[in-house]
Amino acid sequence: MFVSWATGLSGKVVDQVFFYILAVSVFLLALITFLMVYFVIRFRKKRNPQATDIRENIWLEIIWTIVPTLIVLAMFYYGLTGFHFLKKAPVEAMKVKVTARQWSWLFEYENGIKSIELRIPIGKPVKLFLTSQDVIHGFYAPAFRIKQDVVPGMTTTLWFQATEVGTFDVLCTQYCGLQHAIMMTKIVVVPSEEFHQWYQKGREEMEAIKGKPRGAQLFQEKGCIACHSLDGTPRVGPTLKGFLGKTVIVITDGEERSIEADDDYLRRSILEPNTDVVKGFPPIMPKEKMADEEIHELINYIKGLK
Amino acid sequence: MTENGTFEGTHPIANFYQDQGKHRGILAWILSTDHKRIGLLYLLLVLLFFSVAVFFGFLMRLKLMAPGFPLMKPQMYNAIFTLHGIIQIFLVVIPAIPAIFGNFFLPLQIGARDVAFPRLNLLSWWLYISGAIIVFLSLFTGGGPVDTGWTFYAPYSLRTMVNVPLAVFGVFILGLSSILTGINFVTTTHRLRAPGMHWFRLPLFVWGIYSTAWVQILATPVIGITLLLIMLERYLGIGVFDPAKGGDPILYQHLFWIYSHPAVYIMILPAMGVISEVIPVFSRKRIYGYKAIAFSSMAIASVGSLVWGHHMFVSGQSDLASLIFSLLTFLVAVPSAIKVFNWVATLYKGSIELKPPLLFALTFIFLFSIGGLTGLFQGALAVNMHLHDTYWIVGHFHYIIFGGMGFGFLAGLHYWFPKMFGRTYDCKKAVWAWVILFIGFNLLYFPMLILGWEGMPRRYYDYPPQFHTLHLLATIGSWILIAGLIWIFLNLFQGLRKGKEAGGNPWGGTTLEWQTPSPPPMENFERIPVVEKGPYEF
Structure with missing residues (x-):
């Protein structure tokens, strides 16, 4: 090429x-x-x-x-x-909050939707507000020729505007540790109509979750939903439908071993996500700060996902 | 040798290898304060470390031969690219020309018997080897080899579990060695010039070493302090750079580049000095624009100290800072261009013999021009947004450091080899080895420029499949390059063992080192010469 x-x-x-x-x-x-x-x-x-x-x-x-x-x-x-x-971003730009953490990206829209891909409408300027939870990362979209370091403790900005529909790479350019090389995601440019449908649907899901138990809300708020589906389809991480109690093969320090996905395993995976990683998935789950009681609620919720 | 420093009555004169000093065997070397012996001690270590770093580079290229190539685990790759950088920068490129050729030839070229502080000079070498040992110790102690990149960026370097403190301490010691060498060379140039050797009769290599020495003295303390702060932050938890403790990671980058950008000039200025020696000798002609070349060295050394922020255009520093740094960056390109024009003008109407030293010197001009011109892209604020932290940068700085400093070093080695060792090497083989090296070099580094433009980020242990072809080409280039290097050094080694006696002045050079026998005697000159003309009067 x-x-x-x-x-x-x-x-x-x-x-x-x-x-x-x-x-x-x-x-x-x-x-x-x-x-x-x-x-x-x-x-x-x-x-x-x-x-x-x-x-x-x-x-x-x-x-x-x-x-x-x-x-x-x-x-x-x-x-x-x-x-x-x-x-110099135009004032009418759509605002998206970007959070980088070792070694994945999370995008949050103004209406509260969270996504691991950056989905945007064609022809509309988009302004990113970037920050990092751990070390310095670099947000780089080569096709758009733009880049901005993502620094913990401060917010940097970057804007761009798509002129064609398509899927474009986002790569990390500031060396950030073990899995720097696979800290990737996509910018998905779609027609305005399609974007608004997606945006609306996300909004409705957010509303629907409000009356639900604390665990379900946490699952949304902490961004778990971006990588772990509830309907059985694998995403970046394994689906959590019927996950609890299953026997799974995990990679620990490069060695495969078989364990039962019990409460203990879930707790460990939230606290130290990359010690026992389910085989076939990349070791990129970020650590999220959570209170003991929150972890408890979250595990209870996952238990119920039959 | 009699007590008043003359060699009367002892013919032929003992050269510095044969000299009987206080010590015997290896001690006669590692305790010697003779600038020529110290220069050779550096040469030995630099070549050793260079081989190690080239081997690491070879492993990196092998890993990147194909996407998903299972040669090593990610952690291993991250450690290897870090070590490749630390060794090449701090142990090879920074000391190479000043510590080897500067030590050996600065006193000879200005007509002195040694540097100003011979014992301090020996201490510098001991600090150098101590720093090196500490860096290598850090691989096997604590949490294992460093995985931060040679830049030690905070807060990653503060949080990673590997042995960062020991590695940065090693680099700190190396910095001390560099500062002392700088002090020695500045003092030597000011105080020990032979009678009649006024400033504009200095060979241009001396100007190169002299401006470099100032950068070593003024910039190195900054990185020393910065690395100590990293250690303090790791051991005592003081929040200087870690935002989680109220520190500022951008501050780290400023402090790091305040040294590490001028460090590029520590690498390149002495090499430019070598080129300015070689070109007139093999064109049998005065150098064109002596003063312009000398002043541009000082201009590069001073303006070059104010451009560090161009490493940080996308870091989050203010746009105004970026604007100023970009402007200064473009201006510092001008003195380098002036040098190139003067070198090329020197060839005009010369009587040119394309011997290996000149071949390497002209290759320096070609590769350094590519390095310099690719730098203009990065200096332009808009283009930097795209190219920063990609393979473009990797390609660019290898053209500057290897194509520039590396080929300058090889030019110097082929030029001064007969003086240092008293023997010649096979010129034909040197030219063939150059052909291999030149092809390998460009096949290795040119694809990196294209990769960067296509959006391949640096420091990746693996990559998406669309980058495969160019990575494969670069890997093949690395094999050819290594073959060329091996041949070059084998040829020189053979010259060392079986080469013909060189005689005092095999190339017909006009600077003072060529007026001594090869190899020179212990105190260089029987009588300190009186200088009556410029350095390049043929």
Whole structure:
């Protein structure tokens, strides 16, 4: 694969500056290399046994100081105007809160929906408010040409606007430990209609959960639902439908072993998620701070998922 | 040798290998205060550490040969890329040219008998080897090898279970060694120049080493203090960098790069000095723009100390800071360009002999230009948003550090080899080995630039399948590159054992080191020379 098409408004802006610098650079490199090779051949000892002493020409020195200065200042300027665009989100942008943790992403919309993928409508600017629960991560969407470090203890922002429907990679670019390489998710760009249906449905689910027991609410609030389905379909993590009491194969320190998924195992998986990971799933579940009583409620709820 | 420091009556003069000092055997080396012996001690260790780091690099490339290739576990890969970086940066690239060639040739080139503080010089070497031992000890103690990357970014470095404190302590000691070497070289250049060797008669290698020494003195303490803060935070729980304790992780990045960006100039300025020596000698011509080259070294050293924030455009630092750092970054590109133009102009109407040192020097110009030009992309704020922390960066800095400093080192090694060891090597074999190395180098690092542009992040133990072809090419490149390196050093080693006697001045150089026998005697000059002309009058 030698092609990497850009998408979105940001992709276009960044690529313009990129190709401008590329053109100038290729020209300069070709010039330097050509002169070097030509001089070595033309003035080789055999053909030119006696070197000619050449005194410095002050004008030449001035020219090759000023011309490169102008060239780099132009590059600085283009880089800056692009940056200005990339940093200034339109006021009408849809706001999404992004939480990074070792080693997964969680997106939270204004109406409270949580998702592990970033689903957005086409043609609408989206502004991300990013923060981290543990170490520094990097939110990177290569197709959109945008990136922002996600730092614990502060909120950084990033905006972009999709111009075509499709699915695009999100990767972590700031080294964050063991599973840095698989801390990935997707940006899913859908038509506005489809987005609004999804957004509405999520809203209704949120409403429906309000009257439910504390455990069910926690399951939603803590974002468990993003990776663990309730209907038997596997997502990033195993489904929790009928999970309790099953015998599962887990990976402990690289070794497989068979255990019964009892209360104890669930508790351990919430406190130290990556010690015994169910086989076939990546070891990326984040640690969530929870009170003892909350864990108890949550386990009770999972018990009931037949 | 008589007591007043002349060699009257002892012909032929004993060279520094034969000299009978206080100690015998290995002690005559590891307790020697002679700048040439210390230079060779550094050479031995640097080559040893370089081999280790290249082996780690080889393992990394092997792991990335195909997606999902089961060579090693993630933790192992994370440790290996960290060690590759720590060893190459702190044990190889930073000390290589200043500590080896600087030690050996700075006194010779300015017409001195040794550096200003010979015993301090020996202490620097001992600190260097101690730091190295501590770094290697950290692999087998505590929680095991560090997995933070050579950058030790907080808060990850504060929380990971591995042996971070010992590793950063090792780097701290290495920093101390670097500072002392810098102090020694600045003092030597100021105080020990031979009569008539005024500032604009200094060889340009001396200018390179001199500007580097200032960076070593002024920037290294910052990383020393920063690494100590990491240790304090880990042991005592003081919240300087960890936001969970009220600290600021961005502050860590500032402090780290205040040293580590200028460190790039510690790597490249001495290499530029080597190039400025080699080009006039093999063109048999005065260097074009002596003053422009000398001043641009000082300009790079000073402006280069103010551009560290370009490592942090996407870190969360303020947009205004990014703007200023971007502007300064572009300006620091200019003196490097001036050097390149002057080197190329020196070739014009020369009488050029394309011997191995010149071949490596011209390759330096080509690869360093690619490194420098790719740097312009990263300096542009908008493009940096895309390229930061991708393989583009990895490709870029290998073009600068290996293509620049590495090829500068090889140019210097092939240039000064006859002076250091008194023998020559096979020039034809050196050229063939260069061909292999050049092909391997570009096949290894050029695909990384494309990978980065396609969006492949760095420090990944595995990758999505769309990146496979380019990763495979890079891995094949690494094999060719290693073959080239092995051949280069085998050829030199053979020269060392069986090469013809070189004589005092095999290349017809005009700087003072070529006026001594090869290898030089213990105190370099029978009589301190009186300098009456510039360094490159042919």
